[in-house]
Amino acid sequence: MNRKYEEKVNDENLSRVIDKIIKSTKIIDMHTHLFPIQFEELCLAGIDDLLNYHYLIAEAMRWIDIPYDEFWSLTQENRSELIWNYLFAENSPLSEAATGVITILNEMGISIKNKDLNNIRKQFRGIDKHEYISRILDVTGVEKIVMTNDPLDERERELLLKECDPDPRFLYSLRLDKLINNWADSVNSLNKMGYKVNVEIDPATIKEVCRFLIDWISKLNPVYIAISLPYAFDFPDETFRTTLFKECLLPICQEVNKPVALMVGTKRSVNPKLRLAGDALGNAKLDSIEYLCTNYSDNKFLVTMLSRENQHELTVLARKFRNLMIFGCWWFLNIPKIVDEITRIRFELLGTSFIPQHSDCRVFDQLIYKWKHSLEIIKNILIEKYEVLIAKGWPLSESDIKNDINQLLRQNFIDFVNL
Numbered sequence: 512m513n514r515k516y517e518e519k520v521n522d523e524n525l526s527r528v529i530d531k532i533i534k535s536t537k538i539i540d541m542h543t544h545l546f547p548i549q550f551e552e553l554c555l556a557g558i559d560d561l562l563n564y565h566y567l568i569a570e571a572m573r574w575i576d577i578p579y580d581e582f583w584s585l586t587q588e589n590r591s592e593l594i595w596n597y598l599f600a601e602n603s604p605l606s607e608a609a610t611g612v613i614t615i616l617n618e619m620g621i622s623i624k625n626k627d628l629n630n631i632r633k634q635f636r637g638i639d640k641h642e643y644i645s646r647i648l649d650v651t652g653v654e655k656i657v658m659t660n661d662p663l664d665e666r667e668r669e670l671l672l673k674e675c676d677p678d679p680r681f682l683y684s685l686r687l688d689k690l691i692n693n694w695a696d697s698v699n700s701l702n703k704m705g706y707k708v709n710v711e712i713d714p715a716t717i718k719e720v721c722r723f724l725i726d727w728i729s730k731l732n733p734v735y736i737a738i739s740l741p742y743a744f745d746f747p748d749e750t751f752r753t754t755l756f757k758e759c760l761l762p763i764c765q766e767v768n769k770p771v772a773l774m775v776g777t778k779r780s781v782n783p784k785l786r787l788a789g790d791a792l793g794n795a796k797l798d799s800i801e802y803l804c805t806n807y808s809d810n811k812f813l814v815t816m817l818s819r820e821n822q823h824e825l826t827v828l829a830r831k832f833r834n835l836m837i838f839g840c841w842w843f844l845n846i847p848k849i850v851d852e853i854t855r856i857r858f859e860l861l862g863t864s865f866i867p868q869h870s871d872c873r874v875f876d877q878l879i880y881k882w883k884h885s886l887e888i889i890k891n892i893l894i895e896k897y898e899v900l901i902a903k904g905w906p907l908s909e910s911d912i913k914n915d916i917n918q919l920l921r922q923n924f925i926d927f928v929n930l
């Protein structure tokens with residue numbers, strides 16, 4: 512920044528300066544479930560996709576008194592109507608996911624008069640998806656979106672293998688949940704794809720899994736290799752997972768210099784009848800992360816955890832290891848109260864050397880509320896922290912603030928993954 516034109520920051524203009532800088536910083540959204548338009552039905556946008564978000568389904572099914580199977584047999588539109596009815600019309604949309612929908616409608620200039628879903632649908636009709644997505648990226652300041660790409664998902668693999676012009680706004684991440692958490696089922700899929708593997712992980716199988724990883728890393732050039740892990744994750748232990756980590760994932764990631772993203776703390780399928788909405792969380796032990804950071808010091812780990820109780824310990828661990836970058840307020844933690852708490856803990860223990868948020872969006876429009884709500888919290892914390900410095904006579908310039916916000920919203924990620 513040209514210092515000649517930069518504003519001197521003081522108590523009076525602090526809030527405005529931070530606001531201006533946040534609005535002009537191009538965000539890298541480092542974990543989403545979004546796909547570009549070329550991914551056909553996987554690219555979700557608009558009111559019916561929004562209402563069918565699994566966060567809202569879990570909330571609505573507390574009210575909707577029909578059997579789960581019956582709910583799933585309805586059309587997507589009919590499900591939206593039920594969800595709208597219970598979470599927006601009959602009761603107020605107070606939960607974070609429900610308020611999020613209202614934020615989106617507001618920001619996009621959609622009238623919510625009379626809480627009339629059909630009228631809202633009418634306003635979405637005829638919107639060109641290409642233009643709509645560009646408009647959302649524009650409004651939110653998101654420059655790059657990291658997808659979640661699992662080649663063991665048949666439909667996704669089909670789309671990944673289709674030759675098309677890649678959309679430069681999207682980056683790949685290679686997701687290995689099926690491979691590593693569900694080895695027995697993956698054996699079949701890998702064999703079908705031409706990788707000769709056995710259930711017992713023998714040396715030939717290890718070689719083939721490594722070949723699979725190298726093939727997909729070469730094809731996608733992912734920014735990191737990711738896996739979500741149960742709260743009971745224990746490394747090393749006697750499971751297939753440990754063998755796959757030790758013999759395949761960690762050495763290959765080291766060889767290609769890609770970070771491993773570990774998302775720890777899931778308790779999957781607590782209520783399978785809710786499908787994607789049926790997962791919960793548990794408290795994890797951080798010893799395994801410490802073990803990995805210590806014993807695999809040439810690997811880099813991006814880590815987020817799902818339990819609130821794990822956050823302080825995780826932040827302390829990040830003080831000890833340069834190869835550990837903590838990120839995001841994940842899933843059930845992405846509610847204002849907890850985002851505020853976690854972000855404060857991180858600032859107070861790490862300064863600006865962390866990645867405060869990712870969106871985890873599944874529907875494009877969600878970028879609007881997920882980023883708007885989080886940035887508001889980050890902004891307010893920053894205002895408080897800078898006020899303390901200003902009060903002590905610290906000379907704070909606009910470019911100092913710009914540098915800090917740039918680190919938080921993009922550069923820490925860029926540097927860690929070598930983008």
Ligand code: RAT
Binds near residue numbers: 774
């Ligand atoms: O937040 C979510 O949408 C969850 O369903 C999960 O997808 C989680 O973010 C994950 O990546 O496993």
Ligand code: ZN
Binds near residue numbers: 871
């Ligand atoms: Zn996710």
